Amino acid sequence: MKSTSYSGNSPRRPETLPSFVEPSSADLRRIETERMASLGTLAAGVAHEINNPLSYVLGSLDLGLRELAGLRERMQGRPREELEHVFGAVAALDSAREGAERVRTIVRDLMDFSRRTPGPGSVDVESVLDAAIRVAWNEIRHRARLVKRYAGISPVNGDEARLGQVFLNLIMNAAQAIDGEASVNEISVATSSDGGAAVIEIADTGRGIRAQDLERVFDPFYTTKEERGLGLGLAICRGIVVGLGGEISVSSRPGRGSSFRVVLPYAPEESAARRAVVESPSESEAGPARILIIDDEPLLGQTLLYAFKGRHDVAICTSGREALKYLETDSNFDLVLCDLMMPEVSGVAVYESVKQKQPQLASRFVFMTGGAFTERAREFLAQHPGAQLEKPFNLSEIERLLSEFAEAKSIAVG
Numbered sequence: 021m022k023s024t025s026y027s028g029n030s031p032r033r034p035e036t037l038p039s040f041v042e043p044s045s046a047d048l049r050r051i052e053t054e055r056m057a058s059l060g061t062l063a064a065g066v067a068h069e070i071n072n073p074l075s076y077v078l079g080s081l082d083l084g085l086r087e088l089a090g091l092r093e094r095m096q097g098r099p100r101e102e103l104e105h106v107f108g109a110v111a112a113l114d115s116a117r118e119g120a121e122r123v124r125t126i127v128r129d130l131m132d133f134s135r136r137t138p139g140p141g142s143v144d145v146e147s148v149l150d151a152a153i154r155v156a157w158n159e160i161r162h163r164a165r166l167v168k169r170y171a172g173i174s175p176v177n178g179d180e181a182r183l184g185q186v187f188l189n190l191i192m193n194a195a196q197a198i199d200g201e202a203s204v205n206e207i208s209v210a211t212s213s214d215g216g217a218a219v220i221e222i223a224d225t226g227r228g229i230r231a232q233d234l235e236r237v238f239d240p241f242y243t244t245k246e247e248r249g250l251g252l253g254l255a256i257c258r259g260i261v262v263g264l265g266g267e268i269s270v271s272s273r274p275g276r277g278s279s280f281r282v283v284l285p286y287a288p289e290e291s292a293a294r295r296a297v298v299e300s301p302s303e304s305e306a307g308p309a310r311i312l313i314i315d316d317e318p319l320l321g322q323t324l325l326y327a328f329k330g331r332h333d334v335a336i337c338t339s340g341r342e343a344l345k346y347l348e349t350d351s352n353f354d355l356v357l358c359d360l361m362m363p364e365v366s367g368v369a370v371y372e373s374v375k376q377k378q379p380q381l382a383s384r385f386v387f388m389t390g391g392a393f394t395e396r397a398r399e400f401l402a403q404h405p406g407a408q409l410e411k412p413f414n415l416s417e418i419e420r421l422l423s424e425f426a427e428a429k430s431i432a433v434g
Contacts, residue, residue: 070123070127071411071412073317073319074120074123074127074411075317075323076317076319076323078124079323081113081120082415083327085110085113088109088110088113089110092106120412124412127412141177141179141180141287142176143175143178143179143183143287145173145175145176145211145220146170146173148180148183148184149168149170149209149211149220151184153191153209155188156188156191156195159192159195160195160207162202163195163196163198163207164195164198164202164205164207165203165205166206166208166209167206167209169208169209170210171210171211173212173213173286174218174286174287175286176217176218176264176287177284177285177287177288178266178284178287182260182264183260183284185257185260186257186260186268187220187222189254189257190282191222193254194223194226194278195207195224196226197226197228197277198225198226198227199227204225205225205226207223207224208222208224209222214283217266217283218283218285219281219282220283221280221282223277224277224278225276227274227275227277228272228274228276228277228278229270231274234272237254237270238254238255238257238258238268261282264284265284266284267283268280268282268283269281308333309333309355310353310354310355311332311333311334311353311354312334312335312337312343312356312357313325314337314339314356314359314362314367315336315359315388316339316362317338317359318338321336321338324357327418332422335353339362340365340366340369340370341364343358343365344365344370347374347377347381351374351381354384355386355422356384356385356386357409357418358371358388359388360387360388360400360401361389368400371404383406385406386409386421387406387407387408387409388413389411409421
């Protein structure tokens with residue numbers, strides 16, 4: 021049998037093939053961090069787009085219910101059959117408002133978990149836990165009953181968004197460790213105090229963790245979920261907790277469940293937050309307020325215009341550019357409700373121009389925001405001393421703001 025030889029013109033086989041270089045732990049953590057940041061930016065943008073229409077949906081539902089309530093009062097004494105249509109309309113609008121409020125809660129939780137905070141501060145742990153539970157609720161409710169044991173602990177020194185990531189991860193892990201009927205399984209979320217620290221315990225009645233795995237659950241890339249994870253979740257949780265000066269530990273028995281324990285130092289006692297007060301242009305006699313609404317959602321402006329009808333003098337601008345032009349000839353407003361994120365000329369740009377040209381008006385700005393998802397907007401809100409309204413809001417929040425404004429500055433709100 022003859023051997024086959026290759027001529028000198030034949031391509032030579034490389035002596036060595038390029039080897040696959042496994043990414044380091046630091047590389048994979050960086051990739052995960054960048055991925056989470058990208059998802060957060062995307063979530064914030066989506067939530068912002070939902071918040072704007074949801075604001076005027078909630079406002080319109082409130083207005084409709086108030087009008088029907090007034091109509092029902094005026095129709096008192098009429099035969100009941102004449103009121104059936106009114107009662108039916110009220111019930112339908114009530115159901116629609118309840119649904120819109122549920123969407124509002126979901127969107128706000130999404131914003132909480134996508135929001136990048138400037139650094140450690142005072143955080144209400146139990147509120148963050150509640151938000152994490154709401155996000156994970158669909159995973160929880162089919163697997164176990166949830167038990168909350170809150171002790172009403174003081175705020176901790178932490179970062180709200182990052183602690184939310186920790187609690188959400190632990191709650192999701194607890195739910196995914198449970199098999200069988202939801203009625204016989206339990207996930208418990210408890211808070212307590214231990215000296216100068218808050219203790220958060222998240223426990224489940226799931227499969228538990230084997231002894232040989234227990235020592236490694238916080239190691240990067242170590243996972244007991246087989247095909248369901250990279251093994252980074254608990255490692256990232258530990259990094260966040262330790263970075264905030266806390267501790268995280270786990271105890272478990274196979275077949276009996278697991279319990280994760282997070283200990284975080286309490287935040288230093290701080291004086292009560294300074295309450296923003298809107299300045300009045302003059303000490304004039306009480307009367308209807310002059311309100312300027314700046315928002316690129318025309319329907320939101322129209323909803324607020326109708327809500328204030330007959331009680332206040334309202335002007336509407338549907339862009340930052342239009343507002344700047346309007347303010348050149350008329351800046352005598354008692355209150356300015358300004359959207360933060362607008363195309364071309366943002367609310368920040370409007371405010372900065374007003375500070376230079378009509379400084380007496382700048383302190384009367386109240387920013388309405390459906391999400392600050394640019395670095396400039398986040399920094400601005402962190403430093404801005406005035407009041408803020410987070411979209412989607414309902415009319416009661418606007419009226420509370422106006423009542424405070426009227427009480428402080430003797431302006432009637434009707």
